[in-house]
Amino acid sequence: MNIFFEESGGFKAGTVLSQQGESYQVELPGGRRSKIKGRDVLLRFESPTPAELIAQAQAAAQDIDMSFLWECAPADEFAFPVLAAEYFGEGASVAQQAGLALALQASPIYFRRKGRGQYQRAAQEQLEAALAGLARKQQQAELQASYADQMVAGTLPDALKGKELQLLFRPDKNTIEWKALDAAAIALGKTHAEVMLACGGIASPRAYHEAAFLYEHFPRGTGFPDVGPTPLPDDDLPLADVQAFSIDDSTTTEIDDALSVQVLPDGLLRVGIHIAAPALGIKRGDPIDEIARVRLSTVYAPGEKITMLPDSVVETYTLAEGGARPALSLYVVVKADTYDIVTTETRAERVPISANLRHNELDSIITEQTLADGSGDYPHKEELRLLWPFAQSLYNKRQAARVGYGLRPEVQNKTDFNFYVDGEHITIKQRMRGAPLDLIVAEMAILANSRWGRLLAECGVPGIYRAQRAYGVNRTRMQTSPAPHEGLGVEQYAWSTSPLRRYVDLVNQWQLIACVRHGVTAKLAAPFKPKDADLYATVSSFEAAYAAYGEHQSRMERYWCMRWLIQENKSQVQASVLKGDTVRLNDIPLTLIVPGLGLHARGTQIMLDVLSFDVVTLSISVRVAQVLGAGQSALADDDDEGDGGAGDGGGGEGAEGSDSGEGSGSEGADGPGGEQGDAGNGEGVASVRHGDCTDSDGTNDTNDTARTSAAGAAGTASGASPLAVALMAAGAHDASASPAC
Secondary structure, eight states: OEEEEEETTEEEEEEEEEEETTEEEEEOTTSOEEEEEGGGEEEEESSSOHHHHHHHHHHHHHTOOHHHHHHHSOSSOEEHHHHHHHHHOTTOOHHHHHHHHHHHHTOTTTEEEEETTEEEEOOHHHHHHHHHHHHHHHHHHHHHHHHHHHHHTTOOOGGGTTOHHHHHHSOOTTSHHHHHHHHHHHHHTOOHHHHHHHHTSSSOHHHHHHHHHHHHHOTTOSOOOOOOSOOOOOTTOOBOSOOEEEEEOTTOOOOOEEEEEEEETTTEEEEEEEEEOGGGTOOTTSHHHHHHHHHOBOEEETTEEEOSSOHHHHHHHSOOTTEEEEEEEEEEEEETTTOOEEEEEEEEEEEEEEEEEEHHHHTTTSOHHHHHHTOSOOTTHHHHHHHHHHHHHHHHHHHHHHHHTTOOOOOOOOEEEEEEEETTEEEEEEEETTOHHHHHHHHHHHHHHHHHHHHHHHTTOOOOEEEEOSSSSSOEEEESSOOOBTTTTBSOOOOOSOTTTBHHHHHHHHHHHHHHHHGGGHHHHSSSOTTOHHHHHHHHHHHHHHHHHHHHHHHHHHHHHHHHHHHTTOSEEEEEEEETTEEEESSSOOEEEOTTOOOOOTTEEEEEEEEEEETTTTEEEEEEEEEEEEOHHHHHHOOOOOTTSSOSSSSSSOTTOOGGGTTOSOTTOOOHHHHTHHHHOOTTEEEEESOOSOOTTSSOOSOOOOOOOOOOOOSOOTTOOHHHHHHHHHHHHHHTOOOOO
16 A cells, blocks of 8 residues: 655655554655654555656646636635545546645645645735735846846846945845846856956956945045135244255155254254144044044055045145145254264244155165265255264164064165056056165154153153064054053154054144143143043054055055056066965065975075966966075065064054055064155055065064265364264264164
């Protein structure tokens, strides 16, 4: 005997092997045996076989008209054999009865299951609503299929226009538009972004990467609301008796810092570090502050810049040449022979800016040699000759402090890369770190940030500090109390020299102005009081935003590196081994994984075949063509993968990187390479460090190189100016200076 029964919510048929009371031992067509209770048995039959019954029942179920069946069914609850007799006639076969049971079970909108083998037809209004819903779903399915077909054919459906970014970056996966995009991607074997690019929904891979960042962090656009006239500082600001000059890239407009030098009697020099002072006009809580507090930093990437402050504010406070600009000035009095600091003073004032020097125009002219022998013709030549040995002295003292913290001195002979974007053409230029202009700007910025951090602490005014331990996890952190920055070799370090570009610096500038104006009572007048919750919130928000902006810059630099490979038609590239399978190209700052590279010493030179790359996913495939051996330049430049970060010294953080160089290195290290970004990059130019100044253990891997000696004429001419006398002293100091990077 065979039976048709219900099991686990479905219908099955099998041959009875034995019966015990109301239970059956049944063998199914596949050979599986099961114990079936009598109440689950719906039909008993001798023929056909169970397998044939199921096949015939399924065929019969396909031919049943469910609408007609619903009309034939009684209004009350019924057993399916009863309806089978009504639909097929009194002589309905077992296969027809089983087929009707299958049809009833598969059509819940027509019939409701009321028990084993028992059903009741749905109410008419419920049936009509359910059928309308089915029609809508069918229409949507057809529409979805139409959208998918259009995208497979390379056309963007009208319904998806205007929704491209939402579908890619924040999709509602229940919409037919997203389901169609997903279906097209599966059909083509591509990512959603690649499908959208192929259909013209996104103009280019560059636009895709930029849109991904903007959609997440600037959903309302990058423009500024109308905030009215730019707030100006008080009219009673004194005019400084100096002629200051800045050092930046030729395209920089956010000029934050300038320098000045004056020769004092008794063999002293007064060095002025002048920082643009928007905090003299902008007040905490005003509309411009609200904007800056949301943006927190200027965003830099190759070919793009999103400023923290509106253009009108930048134009008002940038240290552009030809006028007196509001500034917060740190004056440092030093001995002209030893360059020991005698005293410091901070003032809020208007500073005359005589020149905006451009390092990309002067780097080839202002070198260690020309500074030593006095050759060359360039603006502020004498001031720069005085600043150069002072910067070297500051650098050497910081290195001694680093050694005291258990670190090796920094190395300055590293390579930075500047990105210049002109339309879709990319130029990547190498620039050696540690050039005189770099070092001067870097050391003056570090000095200002360190001294102003001390001033905040002495006045009991809270500020935002950068602290770093020599070793361990989470070495670099931001906090509201002073602590040593061991990587830089300073006792405290408070970002204060980029208030046009970083909100942290603007906050610290407010606090510093309170110290200048109120002295010991500054903590009562400062905008942020001790334990101010907003100060802690600023630290947290800034770190998150700064990391996101840095990630975007790194992503865009990788994109432009790949575009450079395409542009230059590079089928082979030379690279240096960093660690394991990780290599870095020599011509551009692109780091790759080379599977199966094998074991090679750091700095080993290899030639790679470029097989393929994808500027959408930013992936690249290469293989080793030839191992060339070790190279001195590569070894000296190799510095990534430090314990706990990228090393401890040289500029991984981009601490004072100018405009687009800001933060372009890895976060593992604060260092002067980042400070040198002030002299290193300009707007529309992105700079990436070719690593920090340290090797895998966070320390130097090269010997210091000797400084070029200065010939320095002895004695003074009759009637020589004090500045000339000081310059001779600077030359003598430089000639006997200890080796440095």
